[in-house]
Amino acid sequence: MNEWKGRPLGTRTVSYDETRPILYALAVGAHATDLDLVFEERLRVLPTFALTLAQWAPDALGSAGAFDVRTAVHGTQRLRVLRDLPRSGAVEMSAHVSDVWDKGRAAVFDVTVTSDYFEATWSLFAPGGGGFGGDRGPSARPRPSTAPDISLPVRTNPDQAALYRLLGDRHHMHIDPSAAEAAGMPRPFMHGLCTLAAVILPLAAEVGAHPADLKDLEARFASPVFPGDELAVEGWKTDDATTFEASVNGKPVLTAAQARFT
Template identity: 90%
Template sequence: MNAGDWKGRPLGTRTVSYDETRPILYALAVGAHATDLDLVFEERLRVLPTFALTLAQWAPDALGSAGAFDVRTAVHGTQRLRVLAPLPRSGAVEMSAHVSDVWDKGRAAVFDVTVTSEYFEATWSLFAPGSGGFGGERGPSARPRPDGAPDLSLPVRTDPDQAALYRLLGDRHHMHIDPDAAKAAGMPRPFMHGLCTLAAVTLPLAAAAGAHPADLRELEARFASPVFPGDELAVDAWKAGDATAFEAAVDGTTVLSAGQATFTAG
């Protein structure tokens, strides 16, 4: 099969069960504090919508395991999330997944894996070097950086132990914890999960928008460069109607680009 032949391929269904421990662990892993009782105390718990991405991680992994691309070189390019209903504090979430698009970037292909449930729709865009050149469409361009100075700038400091904590949610790839595995992947040391970094940024963005982070309704961003545990992100944000456009950088290097988050009152 060439890369284009994977478009439309179903990746199956899966039901994932959890109790209140997992969304609390998730909130702590992405930067919530013990004082954020409605994120970390089961009696008041509101589940962060980005927790859904840990429940659905099986889908992009399933595509790699099926042989669509070389899992050693493919990278997570972009993530999108649309919230349909609040996730329960505990229970079971049934999901289905398919390859919604495959884009031809010339020397690489981008596979879009979409997971749907009654609570959310999420799409992983996976950049696969060496899989392009099959004659397909190039796909949409990334959202450009907004014109003008940002409306606000926010510091977001990651924790040195954050990747070790986040991997307990299911993404156990060794490069996030093992120095030897990180070096084999071309990194000087273990690095943050992109989805952890992205979720961490939504907490201060919600506060700046006067919203609760559980009021997130739509989220999108491109993973531009790695973040290492302990790094401090400089987040720039621009109001764009009901949405907030954002970028994040570490020491002047962009790590999240083409970001956009939308919150609504809960």
């Protein structure tokens, strides 16, 4: 597995007009009244929209044969914002395998995408790929021991996964019941990145920030979320960031999460 570390995954330029970031905002929970997210005359592009532009990179690693795409799962996502994304235009990106970790029964591949606007890293958990004698990697951020400063419900939309997949991640398990069943799920489930972005909108409001002012984000995907689920979000404020977790009916779905806004 160590031979994959440092492997370049190529470059890509993705072009878009205002329609795509508006569709993205609606797909992750924005409303028609959020004019600076859904109206082209006032549009501010949500920073997490960048992750839809860069989705090609983790897919490219799977296509290269690093792991079994049928069993690998998205474990953790990180995003660092460098500049505001334009309302429309073209974003040039390059990608590489930044690390490979040995978790014993599995390998974790870190795929990093860089551009002038952001740096994003996908951690992909690949069962059966561990045991090669590599470093286990960093531990997840622990849950704070104090009572949360924030507690808020976030209701997902029953049609949310169907809408979000139009942004590029069209894996059948998010829309087709038979594909979801083949993946071991009772029904189609939410994209992890959609769930994460859906939490960021109300979390930003709760801490007095605009969601477009997100600068750093990290979260671990602990369990799937199904369209229509209500998430219970708990957060802990510090001077410069908010640590948070989300659960559904007491089961953690987002853990070791942190967001920083300007």
